[in-house]
Amino acid sequence: MVPLSYYLVLSGILFACGVLGFLIKRNIITIFMSIELMLNGVNLSFVAFAAQWHALSGQVFVFFVMVVAAAEAAVGLAIIIAVYRTRETLNVDQVNLLKL
Amino acid sequence: MAGAVNLLVQSHPINSALSLIVVMGSLAAEYLLLGAEFLAAIQVIVYAGAIMVLFLITIMLLNAGKEERTKGSRVAILIGVPGVTIGAVLVAWTLVGRTSTTHLASIGALWGAPKDIARLLFHNFLLPFEVTSVLILIAIMGAVVLASRPEAIAQPQRSRPVPQETCELVVTGKDH
Amino acid sequence: MTANPYLWLVPVLPLAGAAINGFFGRGSSKKAITAIALGFCGAAFALALFLAAGFSSASAPYYYDLAHWLRSGSFQVDFSFYLDQLSLVMLLVVTGVGFLIHIYSVGYMWDDDGYYRFMAYLNLFMFFMLTLVLAKNYLVMFIGWEGVGLASYLLIGFWFTKDSAASAGKKAFIVNRIGDFGFLIALFLMIKHFGTLDFTHVFASVQTLPTETAGAGLLSAIGLLLMVGAAGKSAQIPLYVWLPDAMEGPTPVSALIHAATMVTAGVYMVARSSVIFERAPMAMMVVAIIGTLTALFAATIGIAQTDIKKVLAYSTVSQLGYMFMACGVGAFSAGIFHLMTHAFFKGLLFLAAGSVIHGIGGEQDMRKMGGLRVYMPWTFVTMGIATLAIAGIPPLAGFWSKDEILWRAYNASWVYWLIGVITAFITSFYMFRLMYMTFGGEYRAAAAQETHGHDGHGYGHGGPHESPWVMLWPLIILAVLSVLGGWVAGYNHHFENFLAPVFQGGKAVAEESPEAGKSALEYLLMAVSVSVAGLGWLLAYLLYSRRPELPVRIAAWLDGLDEAVAHKYYIDELYTALFVKPLIDGSTTILWHGVDQGVIDAAVNDSADAARHVSDNVRHMQSGNLRSYAGWVAAGGAAVIAYMVWMGVR
Numbered sequence: 001m002v003p004l005s006y007y008l009v010l011s012g013i014l015f016a017c018g019v020l021g022f023l024i025k026r027n028i029i030t031i032f033m034s035i036e037l038m039l040n041g042v043n044l045s046f047v048a049f050a051a052q053w054h055a056l057s058g059q060v061f062v063f064f065v066m067v068v069a070a071a072e073a074a075v076g077l078a079i080i081i082a083v084y085r086t087r088e089t090l091n092v093d094q095v096n097l098l099k100l
Numbered sequence: 101m102a103g104a105v106n107l108l109v110q111s112h113p114i115n116s117a118l119s120l121i122v123v124m125g126s127l128a129a130e131y132l133l134l135g136a137e138f139l140a141a142i143q144v145i146v147y148a149g150a151i152m153v154l155f156l157i158t159i160m161l162l163n164a165g166k167e168e169r170t171k172g173s174r175v176a177i178l179i180g181v182p183g184v185t186i187g188a189v190l191v192a193w194t195l196v197g198r199t200s201t202t203h204l205a206s207i208g209a210l211w212g213a214p215k216d217i218a219r220l221l222f223h224n225f226l227l228p229f230e231v232t233s234v235l236i237l238i239a240i241m242g243a244v245v246l247a248s249r250p251e252a253i254a255q256p257q258r259s260r261p262v263p264q265e266t267c268e269l270v271v272t273g274k275d276h
Numbered sequence: 277m278t279a280n281p282y283l284w285l286v287p288v289l290p291l292a293g294a295a296i297n298g299f300f301g302r303g304s305s306k307k308a309i310t311a312i313a314l315g316f317c318g319a320a321f322a323l324a325l326f327l328a329a330g331f332s333s334a335s336a337p338y339y340y341d342l343a344h345w346l347r348s349g350s351f352q353v354d355f356s357f358y359l360d361q362l363s364l365v366m367l368l369v370v371t372g373v374g375f376l377i378h379i380y381s382v383g384y385m386w387d388d389d390g391y392y393r394f395m396a397y398l399n400l401f402m403f404f405m406l407t408l409v410l411a412k413n414y415l416v417m418f419i420g421w422e423g424v425g426l427a428s429y430l431l432i433g434f435w436f437t438k439d440s441a442a443s444a445g446k447k448a449f450i451v452n453r454i455g456d457f458g459f460l461i462a463l464f465l466m467i468k469h470f471g472t473l474d475f476t477h478v479f480a481s482v483q484t485l486p487t488e489t490a491g492a493g494l495l496s497a498i499g500l501l502l503m504v505g506a507a508g509k510s511a512q513i514p515l516y517v518w519l520p521d522a523m524e525g526p527t528p529v530s531a532l533i534h535a536a537t538m539v540t541a542g543v544y545m546v547a548r549s550s551v552i553f554e555r556a557p558m559a560m561m562v563v564a565i566i567g568t569l570t571a572l573f574a575a576t577i578g579i580a581q582t583d584i585k586k587v588l589a590y591s592t593v594s595q596l597g598y599m600f601m602a603c604g605v606g607a608f609s610a611g612i613f614h615l616m617t618h619a620f621f622k623g624l625l626f627l628a629a630g631s632v633i634h635g636i637g638g639e640q641d642m643r644k645m646g647g648l649r650v651y652m653p654w655t656f657v658t659m660g661i662a663t664l665a666i667a668g669i670p671p672l673a674g675f676w677s678k679d680e681i682l683w684r685a686y687n688a689s690w691v692y693w694l695i696g697v698i699t700a701f702i703t704s705f706y707m708f709r710l711m712y713m714t715f716g717g718e719y720r721a722a723a724a725q726e727t728h729g730h731d732g733h734g735y736g737h738g739g740p741h742e743s744p745w746v747m748l749w750p751l752i753i754l755a756v757l758s759v760l761g762g763w764v765a766g767y768n769h770h771f772e773n774f775l776a777p778v779f780q781g782g783k784a785v786a787e788e789s790p791e792a793g794k795s796a797l798e799y800l801l802m803a804v805s806v807s808v809a810g811l812g813w814l815l816a817y818l819l820y821s822r823r824p825e826l827p828v829r830i831a832a833w834l835d836g837l838d839e840a841v842a843h844k845y846y847i848d849e850l851y852t853a854l855f856v857k858p859l860i861d862g863s864t865t866i867l868w869h870g871v872d873q874g875v876i877d878a879a880v881n882d883s884a885d886a887a888r889h890v891s892d893n894v895r896h897m898q899s900g901n902l903r904s905y906a907g908w909v910a911a912g913g914a915a916v917i918a919y920m921v922w923m924g925v926r
Contacts, residue, residue: 005195005196007130007134008195009192009195009196010101010130012188012191012192012195013101013104013188013192014101014104014123015188016184016185016187016188017101017104017105017107017108018104019180019184019906019910020108020181020184021107021108022903022906022910023180023181023184023903023906023907023910024108024181025108025116026903027113029113029117029155029158029159029162030107030113030116031902032155033107033113033116033117033120033155034107036120036147036151036155037104037107037120037123040123040124040127040147043127043143044127044130044131047130047131047134047136047139048134050134050136051134051135051136056216056217056220057220057224057225059136059138059139059217060217060220060221060224060225062136062139063139063142063217063221064225064228064232066142066143066146066147067232067235067236068232068235069147069151070146070147070150070151070236070239071235071236071238071239072239073151073154073155074154074239074240074243075239075242075243075246077154077155077158077243077247078242078243078244078245078246078247079246080158080162081158081161081162081246081247082246082247084162090162092901092902092903179907179908179910179911180903180904180906180907180908180909180910180911181907181910182911183907183910183911183912183913183914183915184910184913184914186914186918187910187913187914187917187918190914190917190918190921191917191921193921194921194924
């Protein structure tokens with residue numbers, strides 16, 4: 001008998017942590033992990049709402065989110081590897097090619 | 101939540117990855133509590149099992165070390181952090197005040213059976229299902245292309261990259 | 277009123293000549309240009325004679341509506357032409373004297389590079405002047421009014437490469453414009469109160485209004501404003517300053533425009549508006565006072581001038597003052613009579629002066645002339661006749677018209693008469709001074725000529741010589757007119773009776789018809805004016821023929837006064853200090869630096885600067901730094917969330 005708002009607040013906190021991680025961290029991989037954290041937070045709120053309204057489509061949506069997250073993680077990590085090869089650094093502040 | 105905070109706090113990416121795994125696991129447990137058994141299983145298998153492993157492989161491949169202290173962006177700290185906190189607080193306040201406090205699924209009432217989800221997936225959500233499979237295919241192809249080694253790779257340069265060559269490198273992926 | 281379909285041809289013929297010469301004249305032969313110019317002008321003159329022959333007072337006035345022009349509610353103005361006795365007199369004067377001057381210009385301007393331009397401008401001027409004279413409403417008259425101002429500007433500044441000529445043209449046009457401003461306000465008043473600008477309708481409306489004996493009213497305002505316009509066009513105080521400078525133009529221009537025709541447009545306009553003036557005694561008094569003062573004022577300046585054309589210019593201003601004095605005391609027909617005779621003898625004087633200038637190679641300073649009667653006998657004789665005419669020696673033309681004015685002025689107030697007589701004395705004095713200095717004694721420039729050879733000559737001729745016959749015939753014809761013109765018209769009040777239908781209808785109070793004979797008083801006044809003219813002649817003879825060294829001594833004795841008069845009473849300097857300089861300074865500081873540079877340029881420059889500054893600052897957003905992007909996204913997201921929460925809460 002947990003009120004819905006608790007789940008939602010937790011979801012919000014997880015999301016916020018993800019964003020904070022994105023802003024604070026300098027290692028690009030860690031930033032990626034914060035993105036995953038954000039996605040997870042959102043997943044949680046989906047599932048919570050699905051449970052409240054007994055609508056399974058909420059869970060199906062979570063399924064899709066996970067799929068997309070997986071694909072994105074794969075591609076993103078590939079990009080990171082490619083960038084690492086040229087820049088020899090994982091520090092996101094040093095990958096600002098706009099500034100010559 | 102503890103895991104999430106820990107992710108932020110840790111300086112070595114390996115530790116951050118491990119704390120993220122903790123978060124994943126706890127989320128799986130939450131899903132179970134909410135009666136989504138299939139999703140809980142998927143969470144553990146896909147997220148914690150595959151994606152995080154991928155992260156760990158990459159970290160270890162690239163030999164990522166402790167984070168250096170570099171001059172970051174002032175904007176991110178000054179504007180972003182307050183922004184996100186304010187946003188989060190607002191959302192939380194709204195949610196707390198607005199949403200109903202009726203009880204949710206009690207523990208044990210697992211109603212997200214795989215059979216039902218499968219029925220939905222292949223009947224109502226067939227198109228998105230097929231599209232996501234195409235998406236995965238594309239992701240695979242992209243990852244393979246992006247991460248493939250160039251034919252002849254010279255020693256990675258130790259010095260600060262020169263703009264012209266770097267530009268060419270990044271765009272074409274070729275050394276010269 | 278009867279319709280006359282030939283009326284509109286009279287102005288248009290010279291216009292055609294101007295157009296042909298203006299567009300095609302540059303490459304044409306001088307003979308062709310001359311043929312076109314003289315042909316069209318002569319055709320206009322012939323047509324005028326034809327109209328005069330067919331003119332009968334019974335069916336006058338004639339009119340012709342050429343085309344519609346303005347229609348605005350109940351207000352309408354058309355291109356309409358009008359011929360009554362007054363217009364007929366003006367028409368004959370303009371076309372006749374104009375044609376003679378065209379012939380003269382052929383000789384005078386033959387060697388000039390801009391010959392075709394000159395002929396085109398002359399024809400253009402004729403067109404505008406004829407439009408002015410033949411107009412049936414004030415607006416068409418205004419077209420002519422402005423147009424003669426334009427032609428005057430073009431012709432004064434004909435030798436535009438000379439700075440002084442260009443400035444003189446500018447000055448003439450601008451001072452004219454000031455007068456035109458007054459004219460326009462008068463037109464606006466007419467439109468507002470009478471709803472029309474047509475002569476017949478306006479005058480009919482005016483005649484329903486009472487005479488404004490108790491000071492100012494609508495008609496006085498209109499009359500005064502019309503007078504402002506006339507003062508600008510006819511060079512009266514305070515807007516006369518352009519006329520002496522206008523002598524920069526070629527002499528035929530001075531003869532045509534600034535003696536015979538354009539400057540008389542103001543007098544014509546006042547005479548035409550006699551109905552309005554008759555009912556506004558205050559305005560009429562102002563007209564008379566301005567005329568009288570101008571006459572005296574200009575005459576005094578004329579005494580000290582050394583340039584032959586400037587003397588004649590001030591003489592023109594002075595004689596125009598006589599005409600306005602006549603109109604101001606109600607003697608409109610006398611004013612027009614003097615206009616006609618003045619056109620004859622002043623036109624002749626200018627043309628003869630041009631002949632003198634042409635004959636001695638461009639010299640205009642009288643101090644360098646003298647003894648020319650030997651070299652230029654015809655010019656001497658004709659100019660002498662004109663001088664007698666302007667001095668008012670009977671039985672030449674000037675005597676008849678000037679005397680008529682003085683008699684009528686006396687009837688109005690002895691002050692006018694006295695000033696008029698004094699002015700006559702001065703007029704006679706300076707005209708005979710001009711004659712003695714130019715034609716009497718020995719040729720003073722002979723010695724100077726030998727030393728510097730042919731350098732100083734404008735046309736490269738050798739020694740003073742008589743002008744060619746093409747220039748002399750107009751002189752002779754005008755001389756004949758100066759002798760006979762007054763006699764024929766003035767005898768037995770022929771002229772006044774002829775013009776009576778025009779002016780009689782406008783009179784508020786019916787006047788007694790002019791007496792057939794003359795009273796004793798009139799004979800006495802006539803004798804006074806003639807003797808005064810003789811005195812002037814005598815004085816000039818004494819000072820400039822018998823004892824030529826005296827004027828210099830007298831001038832030294834009256835040093836300060838002489839300086840002032842020689843410098844035209846410093847009026848030009850006064851105007852410059854009062855109007856021109858403050859205007860230029862104000863324009864420079866306020867409008868140029870302040871508005872143009874400070875506001876407009878600054879607005880444009882500052883908006884560009886502002887755009888640059890803004891983009892400079894915004895540029896920093898594009899740093900390439902991932903985290904700053906994320907920071908902006910987070911902030912933006914928070915803003916959106918806040919907005920949505922706020923909307924939800926409301």
